[in-house]
Amino acid sequence: MRRKVAIVGYTGYSGAELVRILQHHSQVEVVLLDHREDGGQGAALRKPKDLQHLPCDPESLRRAGVELVFLATPPAVSMELAPGMLQAGARVVDLSGAFRLGTAENYSAWYREPHTQPKLLAEAVYGLPEFCRERIPGARLVANPGCYPTAANLAIRPLLEAGVVDRAAGIVCDAKSGVSGAGRKPSLTTGFCEVTENFSAYSILKHRHVPEVLQVSSLAEREFSFTAQLLPVDRGILETIYFRTTGGAGAEDLLRIYEARYADEPFLRLYNPGRMPDLRAVARTNFCDIGATVDSSTGRAVVVSAIDNLVKGAAGQAIQNMNLMLGLAETEGLL
């Protein structure tokens, strides 16, 4: 029998992606929780697919036997909903930034609002399986990583751990994202005419995803320069990462470090020297693709890391976490 999982925020881009991926998952059944509806135009299709809808309250979850809830909601909504769902016995994968940072102080410094659930924050497990896999199966509340930090940490942390990065010279992460990363709420900046044939930077050095990279890769703020930029594409993140290698490490050395670290990882793919990932290679997949180039005479290195912001950067990684939490095969529904 399929196990029941529920989605809050199923009309947003991440929520809709959860629905899309889970319909090919062999072990779970999806329930939609009607918390904030998007107007309810009525069905376009004459025979719309039947997915169960429930009111978004603890009692309904309990009665329906929902084991796990995905919160594809803004941080404030996640902080409001999570406690009740946990009390109703459901486990929670939160896709917002509400439970990702180590302390309430850090949260309020970057998100510019107080954290209303500091106890849950202390309990939450950061859901980047490649680095936190052992704690995820037992977690009640998993904080699904941000899209930018997922691509950044997977590229940076193995090299820092291997000691081949000149930290003093600093790391530059020039990040570009598709527009779906900004969510589905209408706004002038995400309107078609503003985005098409355009490209722009925002939140320079101050993006709220920065502290997730500092935290996971153990970097100081002065060691890490990050710029977020809006690409005229629907989905995908590509980060171009610059640093200097130590000890004369070349591209092959970097790739061997990744290979060793990620030997058993199902969702990491490495590129041969001279080749680099692009967005199409990862679109609609849960892969993180990584390539590296080094100018060996000077040690200048460039690493490119690419993911689909809605899959490995949101819904796909959330399902990867769900699989781990429910004791299912980690790749189920994702390959």
Added chain:
Amino acid sequence: MRRKVAIVGYTGYSGAELVRILQHHSQVEVVLLDHREDGGQGAALRKPKDLQHLPCDPESLRRAGVELVFLATPPAVSMELAPGMLQAGARVVDLSGAFRLGTAENYSAWYREPHTQPKLLAEAVYGLPEFCRERIPGARLVANPGCYPTAANLAIRPLLEAGVVDRAAGIVCDAKSGVSGAGRKPSLTTGFCEVTENFSAYSILKHRHVPEVLQVSSLAEREFSFTAQLLPVDRGILETIYFRTTGGAGAEDLLRIYEARYADEPFLRLYNPGRMPDLRAVARTNFCDIGATVDSSTGRAVVVSAIDNLVKGAAGQAIQNMNLMLGLAETEGLL
């Protein structure tokens, strides 16, 4: 000395296009009327270009000596503002649909709201210079044509007048527009992620621009099928028009009819048989490009008409009307 003209709605796409084109106009000076501002983020540029701003009221217009006002506003706002401006002695070119239709009844049938200025409606001159040029110079109030009807009427009316269209079989106008035609107000349907890699039909057979075609080309509703569709492009309208020719007229015959009718028109361009206009050819120009193909054995004809919806379909044509109203060269600023 330059003559003063003012713009209401200069932050919208049509209004901004008026500003863009008029800055290359040698005879007029632009004043911006602050009616509805878009938040006022403050200037991005350290030395922003100096354009005079005025409050949007009749007294300010009078004192500043504004001769003509462009209303790049929704119909309801145009109906509200036009009377005061005319009383202040300014002439008006209205880019909305408020004053285009012949009667208040027709307006309320298609726009689903009452017309609050029926007297002005009776006075207004329809500003399609190719067919109404003689009445424009003397007009106080010009109703600038809709974007879709401009492309449609310029393609259809000469052929109807020449009697080469089988009216009984009907005319199909399959119209495609860039997203700027929907205006700058944020909405889900014009969000980048909804539009990119997509294409969709809307207002099928019921678009409020239909009566302008019926009126200008003297067609009955049953003779004219019109579908509006949203292209994933910023600007441009292309209409593919289907009908049957009478009397064995072929492509060359249609082109000769256009050539005769438009011999002295500066903004009409015709294509050789076998070639057809596309959006790039008219982008950022005030041209309407027309091509024709006929299968002579059956009389099935296809005419393609293309304009830039923000130029010949809005701001450019409004300036063409302004030139006529102010006694300037009709093409000034537009070639």
Added chain:
Amino acid sequence: MRRKVAIVGYTGYSGAELVRILQHHSQVEVVLLDHREDGGQGAALRKPKDLQHLPCDPESLRRAGVELVFLATPPAVSMELAPGMLQAGARVVDLSGAFRLGTAENYSAWYREPHTQPKLLAEAVYGLPEFCRERIPGARLVANPGCYPTAANLAIRPLLEAGVVDRAAGIVCDAKSGVSGAGRKPSLTTGFCEVTENFSAYSILKHRHVPEVLQVSSLAEREFSFTAQLLPVDRGILETIYFRTTGGAGAEDLLRIYEARYADEPFLRLYNPGRMPDLRAVARTNFCDIGATVDSSTGRAVVVSAIDNLVKGAAGQAIQNMNLMLGLAETEGLL
């Protein structure tokens, strides 16, 4: 044990789509036939996925036990390769136009080259399962339908059979396609800078897909006006179809005709009145989505039909045909 199927032309867009879809098919194993390679840059990934490659000759097919070959090649190549593959005992699904038309004369009239395999042409079965399902399981050679005719015939034929279309007034099919329909071979007209922010018509009234519609829907050329147009999107076809209804048939009547005809079809989806399909709804699916609007006072009707040109318009339908030919579930790998 998985059954072996092979692909010629796997580097083209349709061929690559066959590979993409078949990797989720539970019953077959894919072999790639190296007929025309695209330069062979070497693998980008350090651990590229292992797919078996074979030379493209009958003997290799026989030895490998290939049961069925997909030809994702131009018509001339398909005519050259098909005979040898059939003699090697493989069955063939040809995605080109080589074997779709009833006679060699019709082929040479529309494709402007002689047909070199008239006997195979006579034997070939047209692979539109919704209308030719019974003949497909026994076929040695299936001609996979063109992308445009698939969307057109699925929308038009049920209405013609039901007698609700005024044939004398004619049917207009205004078709728009994504650029992948033009194939992967570099050309100026499919270059990014030529296509982005553009829209253009081509092959007006003369597209080589027209005779497939005439043949399948039993229309005379004079009854059917067809224009192909290039959308600035990667994939998808949307056709806006205009005609007049007979006997006062309204939108609900048309939808009921479709519902009756397609009651058991897994890949047809119908839209409620007032709603219409768009490209996103069918992207990367094997669905054909259909909606209808009728102005009941005049009988003017508009039907919109949408497919993904690379799936239901090419690779997906080819796999649907393969499933039927191999006695597998028709939807396997496609839902």
Added chain:
Amino acid sequence: MRRKVAIVGYTGYSGAELVRILQHHSQVEVVLLDHREDGGQGAALRKPKDLQHLPCDPESLRRAGVELVFLATPPAVSMELAPGMLQAGARVVDLSGAFRLGTAENYSAWYREPHTQPKLLAEAVYGLPEFCRERIPGARLVANPGCYPTAANLAIRPLLEAGVVDRAAGIVCDAKSGVSGAGRKPSLTTGFCEVTENFSAYSILKHRHVPEVLQVSSLAEREFSFTAQLLPVDRGILETIYFRTTGGAGAEDLLRIYEARYADEPFLRLYNPGRMPDLRAVARTNFCDIGATVDSSTGRAVVVSAIDNLVKGAAGQAIQNMNLMLGLAETEGLL
């Protein structure tokens, strides 16, 4: 009387942009030199605009009284054509990379082909007016700068001259360009389906535009990391530039340095702190827009520089050089 200037390569994107801009120039008349034609489909328009065509040889130039020739051709063609044109008495603005670098050795190291005109290379003047204005009026041969180096040098050199950049820590220039930068020749990598919804890096650390930045801004290769990347847009370059400031310089300090250096420059625009240029702001203009952000506690700085690659990055700057060479107002035709 208008002075005659000629264009070789008028069918390419830069050449066509020269034609487009020069038709609004009040002082020159354009002649097209037919060197390599693009197939010659015949005119689409029934009344094509009359531009004089001439064979591309010295004698024709002399007879027609052409004063100046734009070479919008690949480097090898420019090296082949320039000598004859100079001998015919015409001055030359070359838009290729043929004459930009200081020595033939440097040229062959980065372009991987020998330089066949070293004497002309020695004579050529680098045409970046903001830094080389005094030598341009007297030059016979001007090497029009590359698109990437134009945006980079205008942003970097004033700061280096002012001594506020920590050279030891290095400068990172993450550059993104529209597809027109790759030219109009069909290729797989610039095909619509490969570019749309994609983003990719190329020529990492090895782009042939790098030495122009090193040369103009006096940087050593190890001080400058440059990555070129392909945006899914037609035109525009945006460069995100990272470095560390010295002496505690903040954003306002950087902006004041730019303001002082560019006080009299007509084509440089600066952004207020907190605002950054984007592609739309510079599209179809000859402006270079610059903004700056600094985290003052750590000295990490980000500068964004944006141009239109076909205007300030090619045709516009070439016309700016022409204006200087012919003694015309530098901004003629460009504002």
